[in-house]
Amino acid sequence: MIRFCPIASGSSGNCVYVSAGGTHILIDAGLSGRSIETALGALKLTGRQLSALLITHEHSDHIIGVGVMSRRYELPVYATPKTWRYFERHGVLGTIPPDLIRRIEPERPFNIGCLDAVAFDIPHDASQPVGYSIFxxxxxxxxxTDIGEPTDTIRRYITDSDIVLLESNHDADMLRNGRYPKVLKERIAGARGHLSNAAAAKLLTESATDKLRYIFLGHLSEENNRPLIALNTVENILYERGILPREGLKVFIAERYGLSEPVEM
Ligand SMILES: [Zn+2]
Ligand SMILES: [Zn+2]
Incomplete structure (x- = not known):
């Protein structure tokens, strides 16, 4: 059985739980160690049962708990070479024992217990940011998440997925008319910033296959989005393109704080 649960999603912290066959991993650990342990407790797990931390990029909302969790539970930390270079230069993880450092190349599959994983490039203003597919x-x-613009690589990895957690960061009008300074608006809307609701929907229409069962929209902006706006925008576009309604396909919002509904399949 596969188990999937976003533990938090957004600029105040990102962490996603995935498990299969007794192997448990987290993708990103952007919450305090204590918050992650509390969330694991709600899933009837402890940190001792984890096998790995997979990191997407170095922004603090993705890594704040990585050092603590890795040291406390001797968890290997997987990240791309340039992300590791950033970690080492800036010391943001504290000291990670060398035997827990895993440098992974995008597009090169690796194995963790019962899971196979592969990282893939995403456009974002970080050293070497990636998304992950888990098999x-x-x-x-x-x-x-944290995608400036859709790419063929992202489409390729979403294709044939059963579960997708995709960024649906902002409503383009709310961002344009909002109170953020111009330079920040441009960064968010830019090619290495964050994905709008409509762009997320379009990306899904271009890559979803009949296998897709669960869509989680994540990393919603607190300032420039609302859960219902994201959900309505994406669902309307999926209806327009004939992807919805389909029995067995559900769209959820990944909770900003705290666990989303876990899915099992
Ligand atoms: Zn982020
Ligand atoms: Zn980021």
Missing amino acids: AENRKITVA
Whole structure:
């Protein structure tokens, strides 16, 4: 059985739980160690049962708990070479024992217990940011947030996924008319910033296949989005393109703080 649960999603912290066949991992650990342990407790787990931390990029909302969790539970930390270079230069993880450092190349699959994983490039203003696809039991789970713009690579990895957590960061009008300074608006809307609701929907229409069962919209902006606006925008576009309604396909909002509804399949 595959189990998937976003533990938090947004600029105040990102962490996603994935498990299959007794192997448990987290993608990003952007919450305090204590918050992550509390969330694991709600899933009837402890940190001791984890096998790995997979990191997408170095922004603090993705890594704040990485050092603590890795040291406390001797968890290997997987990240791309340039992300590791950033970690080492800036000391943001504290000291990670060398035997827990895993440098991974995008597009090169690796294995963690019962899970196979592969990282893929995403456009974002970080050193070497990636999304991940996880494979187990003939299922595919893809996590892609912090995306400036859709790419063929992202489309390729979403294709044939059973579960997708995709960024749906902002409503383009709310961002344009909002109170953020011009330079920040441009950064968010830019090619290495964050994905709008409509762009997320379009990306899904271009890459979703009949296998897709669960869509989680994540990393919603607190300032420039609302859960209902994201959900309505994306669902309307999926209806327009004939992807919805489909029995067995559900769209959720990944909770900003705290666990989303876990899905099992
Ligand atoms: Zn982020
Ligand atoms: Zn980021």
